[in-house]
Amino acid sequence: MRASELFDVSGEVVLVTGGGGGIGVAMAGVLALNGAKVALADIDLEVAQAAAASLCSGGATAVSVELDVRDEQMIVAAFDRVEAELGRVSVLINNAGVAHRDKAVSLPAQTWRNVMDVNVDGAFAVAQEAARRMIRYGNGGSIINISSILSEIPIRQVAAYSTSKAAVTQMTRCLALEWAKHQIRVNEIRPGWFETALTGPFLKGPGAKVMAGQNPMGRLGDGSDLAGAVLLLASGAGKFMTGSAITIDGGHSIGR
Ligand SMILES: NC(=O)c1ccc[n+]([C@@H]2O[C@H](COP(=O)([O-])OP(=O)(O)OC[C@H]3O[C@@H](n4cnc5c(N)ncnc54)[C@H](O)[C@@H]3O)[C@@H](O)[C@H]2O)c1
Known part of the structure; x- marks a missing residue:
């Protein structure tokens, strides 16, 4: 089979949460460029x-849609609107996320709660709504959860964020197991360090150079680095993949 056929996404309707942010725009962009709505x-x-x-x-x-993933009514309304304007969602990219930088000993309870609300509860609620519809329509689909290399590697001052991403990893496998019989694939992309609004507080000043210096490939990620994995998981090329994690980090998580 030709690569253009294997990785064809032209029939897909993709909903990207956090779709206005750095990584969301990059992933939506490659899918749109290849014909997805x-x-x-x-x-x-x-x-x-x-x-x-x-x-x-x-x-x-x-199209753009206003959505707070912490609000269940907004989630239902967002899917309704996308269905009406573009058609049934066949690919969900569960990407909305927030981060923080706090010492664990002084981490405000509110920060912990909000990180969990957005990164874990929100991601679950959006996946649940997507799956309910995919099951109802009977055509299966693909859910791509965006976690992080920090789901496995602890670093200082991001206890809530790392814990939330570890939850996304396990959620991915649980949902993959339950929904495989409906031909709904649930996989995870684990980015390393990418320069976006989210990582701004970590990468400001000399931070970006320091982080790039710690990377075996000597640089931070950019949006184009995610394109191959997104096309794989959104298209028929990944049709027997579920419960998998793809790490895209230039080798950051395997050592210096
Ligand atoms: N940038 C990195 O290095 C990196 C690394 C690993 C994982 N990630 C993950 O990638 C995802 C995207 O991050 P990014 O780097 O593009 O950050 P970003 O801040 O550029 O984008 C995140 C987007 O999510 C949106 N958002 C925040 N709270 C929301 C909510 N309650 N409901 C809906 N949307 C909400 C923001 O408005 C923003 O547009 C996140 O899940 C993040 O944890 C990023």
């Missing part, structure tokens, strides 16, 4: 609108 769902409607407009100006089909 994409919905960028974000709590920050302005960034999602700007990203969708930029994709549309390149000839893609893209």
Whole structure:
């Protein structure tokens, strides 16, 4: 089979949560470029609108939707709107996320709660809504959860974030197991360090150079580094993959 056929996503309708942010836009962009219809769902409607407009100006089909993944009514409304405008969602990229930088001993309870609300509860609620619809329509689908290399590697001052991403890893495997019989594949992408708004506090000043220096490949990730894995998991090329994790980190997690 030709690669263009194997990795074909032109029939897919993709909903990307956190779709206005750095990694969400990059992943939506490669899918849209290859013919998928994409919905960028974000709590920050302005960034999602700007990203969708930029994709549309390149000839893609893209819409923006306001969505707070902590709000179940908004989740249902977002899926309803995307179905009405683009068709049934066949690929969900569960990407919305927040991070923090606090010493564990003084981490505010509210920060811990919010990180869990968005990164864990929100991701679960969106996956649940996607799966309910995929099961109802009977065509299966692909759910791609965005975790992090920090789901396995502890570093200082990100206890809540790392714990939340470890939960996403286990959630991926649990959902993959339960939903395989419905032909719903649930997989995980684990990015290393990418320069986005989320990592701004860690990478400001000399931080980016220090982090790049710690990377075996000598640099931070950029959006294009995610393209291959996203195409694999969203297309028929990954049709027998479920419960898997793909690490994209230039080797950061295996050592210096
Ligand atoms: N940047 C990295 O180095 C890196 C590394 C590993 C994992 N990740 C993960 O990738 C994902 C995307 O991160 P990013 O780096 O693009 O960050 P980002 O801050 O650029 O994008 C995150 C997006 O999520 C949105 N968002 C936040 N809370 C939300 C909510 N409650 N409901 C809906 N949308 C919400 C934000 O508005 C933002 O547009 C996150 O899950 C993050 O944990 C990022």
